[in-house]
Amino acid sequence: MPIEAHTGSNLARQKTGRPSATPLEALTPPPWVTLAPSTTSPTREPGKAPSPGPNTRRVLAELQGLIQTLHYSGRTAEAYGYWVGRFLGFYRGRDAAEMGADEIRCFLSQLAVTERVSAATQNQALCALLFLYRRVLGRDLERIQDIERAKAPRRLPLVLTRREVDATLQAMSGVPGLVCWLLYGAGLRLLEALSLRVKDVDFEHNELTVRDGKGAKDRVTLLPERVKQRLQRHIEQVRFVHQQDLAAGHGRAPLPRALAEKHANAAREWGWQYVFPASSFYTDRRTGLRHRHHLHETVVQKAMAVAVRVAQIGKPATPHTLRHSFATHLLEDGYDLRTIQELLGHSDVSTTMIYTHVRSAGRGVRSPADKL
Numbered sequence: 001m002p003i004e005a006h007t008g009s010n011l012a013r014q015k016t017g018r019p020s021a022t023p024l025e026a027l028t029p030p031p032w033v034t035l036a037p038s039t040t041s042p043t044r045e046p047g048k049a050p051s052p053g054p055n056t057r058r059v060l061a062e063l064q065g066l067i068q069t070l071h072y073s074g075r076t077a078e079a080y081g082y083w084v085g086r087f088l089g090f091y092r093g094r095d096a097a098e099m100g101a102d103e104i105r106c107f108l109s110q111l112a113v114t115e116r117v118s119a120a121t122q123n124q125a126l127c128a129l130l131f132l133y134r135r136v137l138g139r140d141l142e143r144i145q146d147i148e149r150a151k152a153p154r155r156l157p158l159v160l161t162r163r164e165v166d167a168t169l170q171a172m173s174g175v176p177g178l179v180c181w182l183l184y185g186a187g188l189r190l191l192e193a194l195s196l197r198v199k200d201v202d203f204e205h206n207e208l209t210v211r212d213g214k215g216a217k218d219r220v221t222l223l224p225e226r227v228k229q230r231l232q233r234h235i236e237q238v239r240f241v242h243q244q245d246l247a248a249g250h251g252r253a254p255l256p257r258a259l260a261e262k263h264a265n266a267a268r269e270w271g272w273q274y275v276f277p278a279s280s281f282y283t284d285r286r287t288g289l290r291h292r293h294h295l296h297e298t299v300v301q302k303a304m305a306v307a308v309r310v311a312q313i314g315k316p317a318t319p320h321t322l323r324h325s326f327a328t329h330l331l332e333d334g335y336d337l338r339t340i341q342e343l344l345g346h347s348d349v350s351t352t353m354i355y356t357h358v359r360s361a362g363r364g365v366r367s368p369a370d371k372l
Contacts (some may be wrong), residue, residue: 057086063137071216078223081129097137101144105127108144159326160317165325167311168304174277175295178234181318182208185224187343189214189324190301190319194294197253199271203232210345212256219345222248235275241270242273245292250281254291267291323349 063084067077088096090107108126111117119123126144133139160168165184172180182193192210201207206223216321223231245251252267253274259266266272274294281290300319315321323344325369330340 056093059132059136059265060084061086063132066136071258071316073212080128080131082284083125084132086125087129087132096132097139100133100139101141102216104141105144126288158311158315158317159322159328160315160321160325162329164311164313164317165322165329168307168313168317169356171307171310172303173305175234175298177217177307178230179276179295179300180304180307180319181224181227181230183226184322184326186221187330187340188221189321189323190297194274194297194300196237196275197271198235198273198275201231201235201275203228213345219342221343221345231275238273238275238277239270241277242270250292252289252291253277254284254293266318332340 043091060081064077064081067080067125072080087104087107088094090110091103092097104126107129108122111122111125130141130290140353169177169181169184179190179193182188183190185194186208188208188210192213195211196208197211200211201223202209203223206225207347208221208223208227211222242251251273254260255267255272256265274292277292278295283290297319298325304317304319308315327340327344330343331337
């Protein structure tokens with residue numbers, strides 16, 4: 001079974017023609033961001049982003065330092081850095097300490113009215129700015145009112161029938177197919193599946209351990225018997241590749257920073273290797289070491305998109321749809337909400353209850369048209 005992968009940076013270049021934003025590059029507003037006009041700012045060439053001033057660089061450095069201290073995920077660090085950079089760029093590098101609720105209100109309203117961002121995007125920007133003022137600058141802002149809010153659509157999750165799930169999975173092969181079997185069979189999020197380490201798979205007890213999932217929580221879920229032997233064969237192939245990497249002087253997998261500094265050799269150990277490794281190496285800018293990261297999520301997303309078309313399913317299904325289907329089908333099989341909540345890793349049972357409404361709405365109700 002081949003180990004397939006694409007790096008995120010190469011994929012972004014193919015799609016947009018410009019380099020993808022790394023966590024460091026996301027600290028400054030990208031050149032395609034339109035900033036607020038200013039009569040006092042110096043003239044600059046059109047299309048060029050202004051260089052971040054000393055105030056902006058200082059604030060962003062403090063932000064990233066605190067995020068690392070609190071062990072937030074890399075994606076949270078990237079998103080918060082991006083929105084704080086956008087906010088400071090919007091006000092032409094003004095000192096963040098001199099601004100407050102009024103400036104935040106204006107910035108967020110501009111996102112909704114002018115740029116027409118989604119409600120989730122606007123809320124993410126608000127969270128980043130509240131983190132900046134409350135945790136980095138140590139200021140309690142007054143209540144931010146009268147924000148032009150982006151309208152949040154109320155949608156039910158998309159769910160496939162059992163027949164549609166089977167047709168989709170049968171149309172997939174290779175590593176992406178195996179990943180999708182785990183998404184449906186264990187109710188994993190896509191990145192949770194791709195981030196699995198060898199030590200997190202327990203074949204004896206048919207269990208998978210999800211480490212540092214959404215909300216920085218660990219949980220145990222089930223390993224589907226249907227894919228057990230296939231996963232064992234895949235891991236044996238991964239072990240062979242790892243041994244070749246070690247012989248060539250490589251064989252490292254990226255580790256959390258604290259663990260990497262405490263146990264320098266852990267990155268080469270078999271148990272810490274990714275179950276679904278990438279096909280190529282990347283170089284860590286901070287340490288200069290070469291690592292083999294996990295498979296990029298877009299590989300699985302593209303493979304499933306093809307499978308949905310081949311199976312002739314008229315629904316916009318994605319890998320996350322398999323997680324929705326896992327929960328709904330367990331409910332249909334009579335499992336209680338609390339059990340499903342634990343398997344999914346939801347903090348609130350009300351989130352799990354959404355899947356109940358997908359199947360229960362209208363069940364048992366006879367249409368007036370049927371009585372004609």
